Amino acid sequence: MDSDSNCCCEHSKQKQLRISLKDIASELGISQTAVSFAINDKPGVSAETKKKVNEAAMKLGWRPVYAAQALGSSRTMTIGFAPTRSYDELKDESFMLHFMAGAQASLSKRRYGLLYQPCSSMKEELATYEDWASRKRVDGVILVNLQDNDPRPARLKELGLFAVLAGGPVDSDWLLSLSIDDSQVMGCILDNLLESGHKRIAYISGDSSLMYSKYRQKSFQMFAAEKNLDKICVEYTGFKPENAARITMDLLTQEDPPTAFIYETEILAIASLKAMTEYLIKRDYEENTHRYYPYKLPAIVSFEDSFICESSYPSITSVQRDASEYGSKVANLLLKVIDGENVKGDRKILTPRLVLRDSTLLYKR
Amino acid sequence: MDSDSNCCCEHSKQKQLRISLKDIASELGISQTAVSFAINDKPGVSAETKKKVNEAAMKLGWRPVYAAQALGSSRTMTIGFAPTRSYDELKDESFMLHFMAGAQASLSKRRYGLLYQPCSSMKEELATYEDWASRKRVDGVILVNLQDNDPRPARLKELGLFAVLAGGPVDSDWLLSLSIDDSQVMGCILDNLLESGHKRIAYISGDSSLMYSKYRQKSFQMFAAEKNLDKICVEYTGFKPENAARITMDLLTQEDPPTAFIYETEILAIASLKAMTEYLIKRDYEENTHRYYPYKLPAIVSFEDSFICESSYPSITSVQRDASEYGSKVANLLLKVIDGENVKGDRKILTPRLVLRDSTLLYKR
Numbered sequence: 001m002d003s004d005s006n007c008c009c010e011h012s013k014q015k016q017l018r019i020s021l022k023d024i025a026s027e028l029g030i031s032q033t034a035v036s037f038a039i040n041d042k043p044g045v046s047a048e049t050k051k052k053v054n055e056a057a058m059k060l061g062w063r064p065v066y067a068a069q070a071l072g073s074s075r076t077m078t079i080g081f082a083p084t085r086s087y088d089e090l091k092d093e094s095f096m097l098h099f100m101a102g103a104q105a106s107l108s109k110r111r112y113g114l115l116y117q118p119c120s121s122m123k124e125e126l127a128t129y130e131d132w133a134s135r136k137r138v139d140g141v142i143l144v145n146l147q148d149n150d151p152r153p154a155r156l157k158e159l160g161l162f163a164v165l166a167g168g169p170v171d172s173d174w175l176l177s178l179s180i181d182d183s184q185v186m187g188c189i190l191d192n193l194l195e196s197g198h199k200r201i202a203y204i205s206g207d208s209s210l211m212y213s214k215y216r217q218k219s220f221q222m223f224a225a226e227k228n229l230d231k232i233c234v235e236y237t238g239f240k241p242e243n244a245a246r247i248t249m250d251l252l253t254q255e256d257p258p259t260a261f262i263y264e265t266e267i268l269a270i271a272s273l274k275a276m277t278e279y280l281i282k283r284d285y286e287e288n289t290h291r292y293y294p295y296k297l298p299a300i301v302s303f304e305d306s307f308i309c310e311s312s313y314p315s316i317t318s319v320q321r322d323a324s325e326y327g328s329k330v331a332n333l334l335l336k337v338i339d340g341e342n343v344k345g346d347r348k349i350l351t352p353r354l355v356l357r358d359s360t361l362l363y364k365r
Numbered sequence: 366m367d368s369d370s371n372c373c374c375e376h377s378k379q380k381q382l383r384i385s386l387k388d389i390a391s392e393l394g395i396s397q398t399a400v401s402f403a404i405n406d407k408p409g410v411s412a413e414t415k416k417k418v419n420e421a422a423m424k425l426g427w428r429p430v431y432a433a434q435a436l437g438s439s440r441t442m443t444i445g446f447a448p449t450r451s452y453d454e455l456k457d458e459s460f461m462l463h464f465m466a467g468a469q470a471s472l473s474k475r476r477y478g479l480l481y482q483p484c485s486s487m488k489e490e491l492a493t494y495e496d497w498a499s500r501k502r503v504d505g506v507i508l509v510n511l512q513d514n515d516p517r518p519a520r521l522k523e524l525g526l527f528a529v530l531a532g533g534p535v536d537s538d539w540l541l542s543l544s545i546d547d548s549q550v551m552g553c554i555l556d557n558l559l560e561s562g563h564k565r566i567a568y569i570s571g572d573s574s575l576m577y578s579k580y581r582q583k584s585f586q587m588f589a590a591e592k593n594l595d596k597i598c599v600e601y602t603g604f605k606p607e608n609a610a611r612i613t614m615d616l617l618t619q620e621d622p623p624t625a626f627i628y629e630t631e632i633l634a635i636a637s638l639k640a641m642t643e644y645l646i647k648r649d650y651e652e653n654t655h656r657y658y659p660y661k662l663p664a665i666v667s668f669e670d671s672f673i674c675e676s677s678y679p680s681i682t683s684v685q686r687d688a689s690e691y692g693s694k695v696a697n698l699l700l701k702v703i704d705g706e707n708v709k710g711d712r713k714i715l716t717p718r719l720v721l722r723d724s725t726l727l728y729k730r
Contacts, residue, residue: 019499063499078480085466097462101450101483108482113502115443116481117473118466134384134428137478241676270676277678285657292650293658308673311606311635313642 019062027056079107079334080138080161082117082128083145095304095323099166102327103142110335112139122147126155133159140334146170146177146211164334166326167212169346176337176345178330180321180352182212186219188354189301189319190227193260196360198299199230202251202258204268206239213264216303220262231256239264241271248272249279252298260299260360266309269302269316273359277313300359314358321352384427392421444472444699445503445526447482447493448510460669460688464531467692468507475700477504487512491520498524505699511535511542511576529699531691532577534711541702541710543695545686545717547577551584553719554666554684555592558625561725563664564595567616567623569633571604578629581668585627596621604629606636613637614644617663625664625725631674634667634681638724665724679723686717 021039025032030049037045038053045053056062081100104114115138119125129152132138140162143152153175156163168177193201203220206213217234224232233251237243244263251258263269276297284291294314302309302318309316329349336343386404390397395414402410403418410418421427446465469479480503484490494517497503505527508517518540521528533542558566568585571578582599589597598616602608609628616623628634641662649656659679667674667683674681694714701708 061499078478100481104482113443113480113482115478116465117469117478134426241672267672267676270673274676274678274680281658285655288655290650290653290655293646307606307632308635308676311632311639311673312677313639315639 019057019060021062023060024053024056024062027060028052075338076136076139077111078113078115078138079103079331080115080117080128080132080141082119082125082141084119084122084125095306095321098323099144099327099330102324102329103331104327105324106328106331106335112331112335114331122151126151129156129159129161133161139338140164142166142330142334143175148209148211148214162334162338164330164337164345166330169348176333176343178326178333178345178347178349180326180350181348182216182319182352183219183348185303185319185352185354186216187223189262190220190223192317192354192356192360193299193301194227194229196299198260200256200258201229201232201260201262202248203232203234204244204247204261204263204272205234205236206264206268208236216264231258233258237264237268239268241267244268245271245275249275252276252279258298260301262301263303265304266302266306266316266318269300269318270308270312273300273312273316294358294362297359297362299362305355309355309357314362317357317360318355319352320355322350326350384422384425386427388425389418389421389427392425393417440703441501441504442476443478443480443503444468444696445480445482445493445497445506447484447490447506449484449487449490460671460686463688464509464692464695467689467694468696469692470689471693471696471700477696477700479696487516491516494521494524494526498526504703505529507531507695507699508540513574513576527699527703529695529702529710531695534713541698541708543691543698543710543712543714545691545715546713547581547684547717548584548713550668550684550717550719551581552588554627555585555588557682557719557721557725558664558666559592559594561664563625565621565623566594566597566625566627567613568597568599569609569612569626569628569637570599570601571629571633573601581629596623598623602629602633604633606632609633610636610640614640617641617644623663625666627666628668630669631667631671631681631683634665634683635673635677638665638677638681659723659727662724662727664727666719670720674720674722679727682722682725683720684717685720687715691715 021032021035025035028035034045034049035053037043038050039057041050081103083096100114100116107114117128119128129141132141138161141156143156143163143165144167146165146167153163153165153170153172157174163175165175165177166179168179170177190201201224203217205217208214208217213236220234221232235247235251237247248261261269261272263272277293280296281293284293297314300316302316305318305320309318326349333343333345386397386400390400393400399410399414400418402408403415404422406415446468448461465479465481472479482493484493494506497506503526506521508528508530509532511530511532518528518530518535518537522539528540530540530542531544533544535542555566566589568582570582573579573582578601585599586597600612600616602612613626626634626637628637642658645661646658649658662679665681667681670683670685674683691714698708698710
């Protein structure tokens with residue numbers, strides 16, 4: 001199809017606005033080949049011509065075509081990000097966008113771009129890396145959500161793609177990782193709940209096959225054992241809010257129910273808070289007891305923060321992490337790896353902060 | 366720095382795994398130049414050699430280097446997305462990620478990538494387009510959030526970058542747009558509220574400088590005039606949840622307060638719901654009236670849907686749009702524009718759906 005005649009917009013007429021080597025050649029009255037040799041610093045043209053060409057290029061605002069530069073430098077100047085978004089779609093949204101914005105901030109300084117290609121399965125994610133490697137599409141990739149027996153580190157090594165894991169620690173001689181230092185958080189939450197008199201605590205987790213879910217569950221059990229709690233329980237939800245709400249109500253209507261609930265994500269917390277609110281308000285109404293809600297609500301803590309935690313009634317105490325700074329640091333490490341710098345991975349960075357809100361403070365009144 | 370000796374990981378040793386023209390040359394026992402000529406279908410090698418080279422390339426799994434292909438085809442095979450994320454950061458998150466995932470689904474089918482570079486200001490967004498155009502980094506860009514006197518369409522035309530606007534309609538002879546057909550939504554919301562007996566309705570909008578905010582406000586006033594409502598009011602929040610909550614409480618404590626509130630985003634709605642809940646529960650407790658909350662809560666409608674609307678108590682009636690399908694259609698249109706196809710823009714696509722939830726249904730009980 002002839003785009004000049006058929007395109008209803010005027011797009012096609014605009015293309016020649018980019019400054020080309022031809023423009024520089026006309027400006028100086030020399031051949032295009034001479035300009036190309038001069039620009040690429042090849043032998044065959046005089047130092048004087050090279051100087052003239054470079055001056056004219058600067059004056060006219062010429063910039064090397066990205067693909068030519070990438071081809072010449074053996075660098076694609078592109079980082080790939082192809083996370084599988086399946087069960088944790090809901091919970092990841094806010095964190096992911098801030099993470100990407102942070103990564104981009106680091107990459108932009110080095111004129112790198114972020115190629116974003118969300119995948120629907122691990123199989124698709126692996127195929128994406130194979131495609132990128134075979135076409136030399138990116139210089140490296142950022143990994144997230146490491147799993148048990150994760151096939152990605154080994155495959156990326158085979159493919160020769162540089163990578164950094166946001167998460168970990170990872171048991172690999174090849175893959176570097178940066179993880180948020182969550183080691184103190186669980187202790188901080190439990191100390192806080194204990195101070196308010198809680199001795200029966202439930203931990204409502206995400207998915208037992210995710211490394212970070214496992215790690216948090218372990219530290220919950222370890223701290224709980226240290227503190228001699230009366231009763232603890234751990235339940236898995238598969239990150240489904242409806243499961244969290246159901247499990248919470250089951251626990252709450254048992255004998256000696258937990259007086260505090262810790263949720264892996266704010267999505268699990270908010271769905272459970274809704275179920276509890278509905279139940280408690282209705283019960284008080286039916287029993288004709290006139291109480292000021294949220295009286296009798298158990299304490300609630302979310303392991304992830306977002307606007308939802310602030311805006312719910314009561315607001316939810318939660319763990320705040322700087323996703324944007326995290327993304328920025330992960331991207332910086334990847335650029336260093338690509339540059340062949342002598343860097344170490346498996347580092348824990350950024351200490352998260354427990355933000356106390358009404359869902360735990362009300363008990364202290 | 367010598368990356369082979371200094372890099373603590375084994376990244377650098379993996380690079381040779383990509384199949385190169387040299388590998389094909391060794392496989393066939395011919396020169397690399399011959400292979401290159403054959404692959405690029407240039408004269409100088411026999412048809413038989415070309416056939417052999419292509420067969421060997423397929424067998425070995427050779428794929429053209431992305432940058433070489435981009436340089437040869439005059440296509441970068443990349444679409445740019447550099448939205449300015451300022452005042453509406455909070456509200457856009459969920460919609461944006463689904464929109465991008467949908468766009469990527471369309472682009473992947475054509476082996477295009479999405480280069481994502483969020484900007485902090487309009488100035489930065491324009492500079493990004495200038496950089497992309499001067500380096501031939503992308504074939505086209507997706508625009509969002511059209512503003513009054515928006516400088517982007519004219520600048521992109523000058524730069525010779527193809528573009529499609531997600532939004533609109535737009536007054537441009539050059540820029541094509543696809544917008545979600547919101548024309549029926551406001552009428553649908555108002556009909557619904559009227560049926561439940563609401564005659565005093567407030568519209569809590571985002572920002573009067575955004576085209577879509579303006580458009581919605583106009584249709585609110587038009588429909589309201591048609592239906593002979595007792596009282597309407599329109600207030601702007603700058604998309605700040607704290608402003609929405611304050612304005613809502615101001616209106617609610619006036620004489621003859623609105624009985625229904627329509628919010629431009631779910632973020633504005635949820636912050637206001639929290640303020641109202643706190644106020645109403647406290648008032649009932651202090652007045653010693655034993656009521657089953659959410660009795661006396663005004664009707665609430667959000668013009669945007671997300672998990673927040675489902676999970677709040679009471680759940681919030683809201684307008685659902687398929688962001689992923691929208692992204693997919695916008696990307697498809699942009700690819701057609703790039704291909705020089707004879708396409709028309711300024712079309713309204715996808716009719717959103719009003720999802721009725723407790724925040725308006727409770728009135729009907």
